[in-house]
Amino acid sequence: xxxxxxxxxxxxxxxxxxxxxxxxxxxxxxxxxxxxxxxxxxxxxxxxxxxxxxxxxxxxxxxxxxxxxxxxxxxxxxxxxxxxxxxxxxxxxxxxxxxxxxxxxxxxxxxxxxxxxxxxxxxxxxxxxxxxxxxxxxxxxxxxxxxxxxxxxxxxxxxxxxxxxxxxxxxxxxxxxxxxxxxxxxxxxxxxxxxxxxxxxxxxxxxxxxxxxxxxxxxxxxxxxxxxxxxxxxxxxxxxxxxxxxxxxxxxxxxxxxxxxxxxxxxxxxxxxxxxxxxxxxxxxxxxxxxxxxxxxxxxxxxxxxxxxxxxxxxxxxxxxxxxxxxxxxxxxxxxxxxxxxxxxxxxxxxx
Amino acid sequence: xxxxxxxxxxxxxxxxxxxxxxxxxxxxxxxxxxxxxxxxxxxxxxxxxxxxxxxxxxxxxxxxxxxxxxxxxxxxxxxxxxxxxxxxxxxxxxxxxxxxxxxxxxxxxxxxxxxxxxxxxxxxxxxxxxxxxxxxxxxxxxxxxxxxxxxxxxxxxxxxxxxxxxxxxxxxxxxxxxxxxxxxxxxxxxxxxxxxxxxxxxxxxxxxxxxxxxxxxxxxxxxxxxxxxxxxxxxxxxxxxxxxxxxxxxxxxxxxxxxxxxxxxxxxxxxxxxxxxxxxxxxxxxxx
Numbered sequence: 001x002x003x004x005x006x007x008x009x010x011x012x013x014x015x016x017x018x019x020x021x022x023x024x025x026x027x028x029x030x031x032x033x034x035x036x037x038x039x040x041x042x043x044x045x046x047x048x049x050x051x052x053x054x055x056x057x058x059x060x061x062x063x064x065x066x067x068x069x070x071x072x073x074x075x076x077x078x079x080x081x082x083x084x085x086x087x088x089x090x091x092x093x094x095x096x097x098x099x100x101x102x103x104x105x106x107x108x109x110x111x112x113x114x115x116x117x118x119x120x121x122x123x124x125x126x127x128x129x130x131x132x133x134x135x136x137x138x139x140x141x142x143x144x145x146x147x148x149x150x151x152x153x154x155x156x157x158x159x160x161x162x163x164x165x166x167x168x169x170x171x172x173x174x175x176x177x178x179x180x181x182x183x184x185x186x187x188x189x190x191x192x193x194x195x196x197x198x199x200x201x202x203x204x205x206x207x208x209x210x211x212x213x214x215x216x217x218x219x220x221x222x223x224x225x226x227x228x229x230x231x232x233x234x235x236x237x238x239x240x241x242x243x244x245x246x247x248x249x250x251x252x253x254x255x256x257x258x259x260x261x262x263x264x265x266x267x268x269x270x271x272x273x274x275x276x277x278x279x280x281x282x283x284x285x286x287x288x289x290x291x292x293x294x295x296x297x298x299x300x301x302x303x304x305x306x307x308x309x310x311x312x313x314x315x316x317x318x319x320x321x322x323x324x325x326x327x328x329x330x331x332x333x334x335x336x337x338x339x340x341x342x343x344x345x346x347x348x349x350x351x352x
Numbered sequence: 353x354x355x356x357x358x359x360x361x362x363x364x365x366x367x368x369x370x371x372x373x374x375x376x377x378x379x380x381x382x383x384x385x386x387x388x389x390x391x392x393x394x395x396x397x398x399x400x401x402x403x404x405x406x407x408x409x410x411x412x413x414x415x416x417x418x419x420x421x422x423x424x425x426x427x428x429x430x431x432x433x434x435x436x437x438x439x440x441x442x443x444x445x446x447x448x449x450x451x452x453x454x455x456x457x458x459x460x461x462x463x464x465x466x467x468x469x470x471x472x473x474x475x476x477x478x479x480x481x482x483x484x485x486x487x488x489x490x491x492x493x494x495x496x497x498x499x500x501x502x503x504x505x506x507x508x509x510x511x512x513x514x515x516x517x518x519x520x521x522x523x524x525x526x527x528x529x530x531x532x533x534x535x536x537x538x539x540x541x542x543x544x545x546x547x548x549x550x551x552x553x554x555x556x557x558x559x560x561x562x563x564x565x566x567x568x569x570x571x572x573x574x575x576x577x578x579x580x581x582x583x584x585x586x587x588x589x590x591x592x593x594x595x596x597x598x599x600x601x602x603x604x605x606x607x608x609x610x611x612x613x614x615x616x617x618x619x620x621x622x623x624x625x626x627x628x629x630x631x632x633x634x635x636x637x638x639x640x
Contacts, residue, residue, distance in 0.1 A: 062444060105621070112625040116444060121387055121575045122621065128572040129617050136610045253568045257455055264448065301459025308452030311445050312438055 004334065008326035016272060023179045028172055036175045037243070038286070042279050043178035044239035047185050049262045049274040051232035054189050057269040058198070059225045060205030062116050065123035066233050066259060068130055071250035073098040073234025074158075074241040075134070075149075081159040082147035091161060095234045102230020103223060110219040110226070124256065131251035154247025161242055169242075178239050182275070185232055189271050192228065201225045254300075261307050267317025277318060281306075358486065359605055365490045366604065367597030368497040373556065373570050374577040374589055375500065376549030381578050382521060382585035383541040386443055389450040390431065391574055392567020393457035394546050397424050398553025399562035400461065406472045412558070420554030421547040427457075428546025432539050440538060454567065461564040471561035493555060504586055517541075521583065572613060573600075576620040582630020591631045596620065 027035060048070050055061040077094035081087045105126060109119055138151025147155065160168040161177070169177070192198045203211045204218050212218050237250060249255065262281060266273030288297050314321065377391045388394075398420040405415035431453050439446045476488035508514035519527040520537050528534050560566065577596055581588025599619050603612035623631070 108621050108625045112628040114624060114628050117385065117387055117447065118579050118624065118628070120444075120447065121579050122624070125572045125575050125617055125620075128568065129613055132569070132572070132610050133614055136608070253565075253571075257451065260448070260451065298459040298462050300455045300462065304452045304455025304457075304459055306452075307455065308435060308449050311449040311452060312435065315445060 004330070006330060008323045008330065011326060012272065012323070020179070020183050024176065024183075028176060033171070036171055038282075040171070040175045040178040040243040041240065042282055043175075043182040044236050044243055045258075045262075045282065046182045046275040046278050047236035047239065048233055048259060049266070049278040050182075050185050050189060050271060051229040051236065052259055052263050053266070053268075053271050053274040054192075054232070055225055055229040056263060057267075057271070057274075058193060058205060059201050059222060059229075060208075061222060061226055062120040063123040063226070063229075064120045064256060064260065065125070065127035066229070067251055067255045068123065068127035069098040069102050069230040069233035070237040070240070070255070071127070071130060071134070071246070071248075072101050073237030074246040074250050075155075075237075076234070077238040077241050078155045078158040078246045079144045079147040079149075082155075082157070083145040087159055087161045090159075091238045094238050095231050098234020098237065099227045099231035102233075103227040106223045106226040106230075110222045113219075127251050127256055128253065131248050131253070134248040134251065150247075152248060154245055154249075156245050158241050158245040174239075174242050178243070181235060181239060185235065186271060186275070189232075197221065197224065257300075257303055257307070261303055261310075263317075264307060264310050264315075265317055267319035267321075270317070270319045273317055273319030359602070361486055361491070362605060363598055363601035364494055365486070366601035367593050368494040369556070370573060370577050370593035370597045370600070371501065371589055372493065372497045372552045373549075374574045374581075374593065375504075375552060376545040376547070377574050377578050378581065378585050378589045379548060380541060380545035382583055382588070383517065384446075384538060385583070386446045386450070387575065387578070388542075388545065389447060389571075390454040390457060391545075391549055392569075392571040393454045393461075394424050394428065394549035394567075395553035395556075395570050396461065396562060396564065396567045397427060397457065398550035398555075399557035399560070399566065400465065401550065402554035402557040403470055403472050403562050407470075412472070412475060416551065416554040420550040422550075424550025424553070425543050425547030427550075428543045429539070431546070432542040436542060437535065437539070440535070458564050458567070465564070467564055469561050469563045472558050474558045487559075489558060496555065501586065501590065508586065513540075521585075573616065576616055580620045580623050580630055582627075582632035584632035588630060588632040595623075595631070 023039065027039060048066065051069075052063065052066045055063055055066075073094050076097040077090050080090035080093050084090060105123070109122060114122065134149065135152050137149035138153070140148065142149045142151070149155070161174070163169055163173070193202065200211065200216050200221050201224075203214075203216070204221060208218055237246075240246075240250065258281070262278040263274040265281065266275070266277030285299060285302070288299075288302065291297065310317070373395060376394060377388055380386060380388045380391075401420040401423050402412065402415045405419050406412050410419065431450075435449050435453055436446060439449055474487055474489050476492060479486050479488055479491065508518060516527070516532055516537060519530070519532060520534070524534065527537075577589065577592045580596060581590075581592035596616050596619060600612045600616050603615045
């Protein structure tokens with residue numbers, strides 16, 4: 001049977017293109033400064049969500065401490081930019097530093113063949129310890145070159161990226177940069193998953209032993225995708241450093257928890273879902289903040305309830321739910337209902 | 353001479369500390385193969401119980417040894433009933449849900465008691481050796497830990513409960529087919545782990561103080577200890593605590609506690625590269 005013209009996957013793609021066009025062309029000309037500033041931060045976090053969605057949802061690598069690479073990227077950018085002055089070089093180097101750090105940790109984890117539980121714990125502990133370490137670097141003896149690490153306060157003097165003439169970019173430019181970076185990161189992940197490499201990574205998620213018996217060196221593929229995700233998280237960190245400034249909170253347990261919630265709520269095994277959930281939940285918590293409803297709206301309490309409820313009730317997340325709902329509505333619309341063919345599920349899979 | 357004595361005592365204290373705060377987590381991991389992310393919050397609740405009970409005139413030892421384990425054990429029972437039991441067999445989901453529970457507990461305690469530090473004074477005075485001094489209370493904790501470990505060993509080795517626990521750890525399906533009720537075992541495990549964490553949290557409260565987010569500061573150490581130790585509850589916790597506590601104690605003395613923690617993590621990562629299932633996967637395999 002022919003694939004119908006309208007599918008949930010295609011509708012999703014159209015929605016994404018419309019959203020990207022709105023964010024790129026309509027928002028900047030609107031001149032709403034609050035939207036532009038928070039939009040930049042949302043996009044930086046969106047890239048972070050994408051990095052976890054890639055390794056967890058497609059590689060099956062449960063990293064609870066993806067924020068470690070987020071923070072390392074941010075700090076590396078700040079320190080390098082303060083020392084060498086050229087912010088573009090610093091940004092590129094910072095992404096490499098984050099990827100290299102992920103590769104180093106990944107070597108120990110994947111060559112040790114650690115199981116899921118151990119892997120999650122080691123990555124989380126990495127971010128916890130970085131948080132404690134950076135927090136105590138407030139003294140003047142803690143500086144790298146010209147850059148003081150600043151302990152709990154972070155580095156408020158984090159330089160902003162420069163344009164070609166060496167002047168710092170305006171917030172509007174940073175916003176466009178963040179949106180473009182998010183779109184490019186998404187496309188990069190999609191392309192990566194379509195390559196031979198990406199297909200092997202998905203194969204490992206499905207059955208690592210079988211992939212290994214078929215002759216793939218699973219450690220190498222895992223290391224590759226983990227380093228790429230580390231670099232993405234580093235990019236998110238660089239952008240975040242340009243929107244706000246670097247501080248130990250980038251490593252904090254709160255950030256790790258938020259990231260986890262985005263991916264679970266958005267839908268494991270999708271790329272757009274976690275980004276969508278990231279935007280929705282950030283907007284939701286900003287809205288909760290304006291309610292002024294007293295102590296019961298403790299952010300930890302709300303986040304914990306969301307996480308627990310999703311794991312218990314809706315472990316698949318929102319996007320897969322929307323997709324199957326949309327498919328059912330389309331099928332009902334195209335009466336008489338076509339008999340489900342074995343190939344249909346595959347089409348849905350590919351449209352992710 | 354003083355110096356050597358103090359380093360030895362400090363190391364013993366830091367090892368005992370690791371054993372104490374990791375015991376509850378180790379029990380749950382050993383039996384269920386799940387890392388309980390709400391472990392830090394169970395410690396925190398134990399601490400709050402001790403602090404609040406003591407402020408209301410309950411003797412410290414009563415609140416530590418009776419109130420805190422019972423109360424946190426009950427919290428564990430509620431958590432097991434509402435969340436964990438729905439997820440048995442799904443290791444990762446269990447861990448994620450326990451992470452959610454941890455956030456909920458932090459949130460509830462913040463709502464109830466505010467986001468401020470409170471504490472109680474450390475009892476028992478201190479022992480001075482030459483220029484140095486060590487609190488008697490910390491030595492008391494070493495003794496308590498020792499008693500706890502010995503009691504744990506005796507229970508595991510000689511009681512019926514211990515027999516069931518060992519059987520489940522060795523082969524859960526075989527144990528189930530011989531008539532051991534898995535669900536009851538898991539529930540008892542979770543409650544025991546929570547109660548032990550409550551006890552530990554209460555015992556260290558006079559030293560560490562309490563704040564809703566204090567769990568996070570124990571979490572790294574406990575996680576490292578338990579996964580380095582591996583599946584055997586007592587032998588694993590003891591050997592990992594001995595190794596890591598030794599490293600940590602010496603590093604604390606030479607540098608700062610935070611750098612000691614960094615060294616702990618580095619030691620654990622290298623250790624897991626060599627022994628991916630923890631120390632007890634290779635050594636002390638026949639132990640509990």
